[in-house]
Amino acid sequence: MLATIETSAFTVNEQGYYGNFGGAYIPEMLYPNVEELRDRYLGIINEPDFQREFDHLLRDYVGRPTPLYFAARLSERYKAQIYLKREDLCHTGAHKVNNTIGQILVARRLGKKRIVAETGAGQHGVATATVCALMGMECIVYMGKLDIERQKPNVDRMKMLGAQVVAATCGSQTLKDATNEAMRHWINNPTDTHYIIGSVVGPHPYPDMVARFQSVISAEMKRQLLEKTGSENPDYVIACVGGGSNAAGAFYHYLDEPTVKLVATEAAGQGVQSGHSAATTFLGKPGILHGSRTILMQTDDGQVTEPYSISAGLDYPGIGPLHAHLFDSNRAIFAAITDAEALQAGLELSRTEGIIPALETAHALAYLKYMENTGREVIVINLSGRGDKDLATYSRELAL
Ligand SMILES: *Cc1c(COP(=O)(O)O)cnc(C)c1O
Numbered sequence: 001m002l003a004t005i006e007t008s009a010f011t012v013n014e015q016g017y018y019g020n021f022g023g024a025y026i027p028e029m030l031y032p033n034v035e036e037l038r039d040r041y042l043g044i045i046n047e048p049d050f051q052r053e054f055d056h057l058l059r060d061y062v063g064r065p066t067p068l069y070f071a072a073r074l075s076e077r078y079k080a081q082i083y084l085k086r087e088d089l090c091h092t093g094a095h096k097v098n099n100t101i102g103q104i105l106v107a108r109r110l111g112k113k114r115i116v117a118e119t120g121a122g123q124h125g126v127a128t129a130t131v132c133a134l135m136g137m138e139c140i141v142y143m144g145k146l147d148i149e150r151q152k153p154n155v156d157r158m159k160m161l162g163a164q165v166v167a168a169t170c171g172s173q174t175l176k177d178a179t180n181e182a183m184r185h186w187i188n189n190p191t192d193t194h195y196i197i198g199s200v201v202g203p204h205p206y207p208d209m210v211a212r213f214q215s216v217i218s219a220e221m222k223r224q225l226l227e228k229t230g231s232e233n234p235d236y237v238i239a240c241v242g243g244g245s246n247a248a249g250a251f252y253h254y255l256d257e258p259t260v261k262l263v264a265t266e267a268a269g270q271g272v273q274s275g276h277s278a279a280t281t282f283l284g285k286p287g288i289l290h291g292s293r294t295i296l297m298q299t300d301d302g303q304v305t306e307p308y309s310i311s312a313g314l315d316y317p318g319i320g321p322l323h324a325h326l327f328d329s330n331r332a333i334f335a336a337i338t339d340a341e342a343l344q345a346g347l348e349l350s351r352t353e354g355i356i357p358a359l360e361t362a363h364a365l366a367y368l369k370y371m372e373n374t375g376r377e378v379i380v381i382n383l384s385g386r387g388d389k390d391l392a393t394y395s396r397e398l399a400l
Contacts, residue, residue: 010255010322010331016204019328021295021321024203025288029187033195034291036110038205044109045102045212057101058216061134062091064098066217068224068380073352080373083234084355084383085221087246094358094385095214095246096127100196102213104131107194114138114193118182120147120175121312122154123389124198129163139163142182144174151312153389172306175316179290199243200320203291207248207320214249221380222253229378236371238263239382240363241334242278242313244320250382251332261333264323265363267309268336278307279336280319281327289318295327310339310393311359313385341366343397346387358385359393 058064087095119125125141132139168177222232239247254260269277296318297305326332346362
């Protein structure tokens with residue numbers, strides 16, 4: 001019986017809450033869309049036919065299972081048994097496609113004809129445009145006008161894939177304005193459009209749905225660790241957190257294994273106290289962001305603070321409600337990693353293992369230097385994405 005209670009401690013309840021966090025705080029105009037999704041998502045993703053199609057696409061299109069690679073030189077340097085879960089080898093170069101594949105299959109079963117999404121750096125926009133091309137569905141991606149100028153290669157990718165990229169011209173012309181415009185589009189087209197959210201954020205059921213799609217990461221890790229070490233469970237799982245989808249996927253099947261320590265690394269930017277940071281659990285307070293009650297960076301009168309990180313994927317003022325609960329309940333260790341530490345960790349992995357990680361991922365790798373290991377610890381780092389998109393930043397900042 002106890003096991004059952006423990007199993008439910010980190011899963012969403014019927015009202016869409018993880019502990020004190022989650023729920024669906026949305027304008028009335030969005031009720032029909034969110035309600036339809038909430039009523040049907042579990043039924044759809046539990047259908048054998050859905051699971052067959054999802055598994056097939058993950059295998060033959062995305063390239064799963066991704067390898068669990070024993071990093072020998074890195075292990076020697078940090079006196080531990082370090083394994084890298086290679087999400088960087090997924091089609092499109094990161095874990096995000098696991099979620100967009102799942103959501104587009106849900107959208108089709110809901111009878112939707114068109115997909116709308118928001119994107120900041122363009123990574124989620126590319127993963128969405130990819131699956132829309134694959135399914136022959138219309139794709140509209142809202143992106144801040146400023147981000148369109150800053151992230152030209154990803155804008156070109158989306159256009160190549162047939163997506164329509166629409167500039168959000170209000171406010172700061174970045175991610176939050178793009179999110180508002182995408183929501184408005186969904187409100188105006190409730191019957192034929194599905195909104196694909198890119199992380200474990202947003203109103204219930206999005207955080208749970210996205211976590212389930214990404215949970216394939218830890219399901220594979222368990223099988224692969226058993227084969228390589230004789231145990232399904234490592235001592236540590238380390239992942240970076242922007243909204244928290246790659247971490248949710250890497251933690252998912254370990255949430256109820258108390259011997260497995262979960263480490264979530266956030267972006268400290270130029271330093272937690274520098275005024276240029278995205279370290280949400282260090283700087284934030286409970287509040288409501290993008291439809292859920294979570295922890296977010298805000299001013300004393302509740303205005304959302306503009307976040308900062310050198311890595312676009314971690315440049316977000318909140319975290320998903322599951323992570324707020326993992327923080328609140330001390331189930332996960334939260335650490336803040338600066339831009340400079342991430343750049344060095346990215347350089348180190350490139351030169352010790354021949355793998356150039358995304359700058360987001362480099363924040364997870366940088367945690368290694370804070371650990372005191374004896375040589376026996378088994379550590380899995382979720383290598384969320386590859387660093388090709390960040391090469392210009394690496395070369396500029398490291399003066400290569
Ligand atoms: C988008 C992104 C992230 C951050 O998003 P999460 O939802 O926190 O996983 C991390 N790594 C890479 C490579 C990304 O593209």
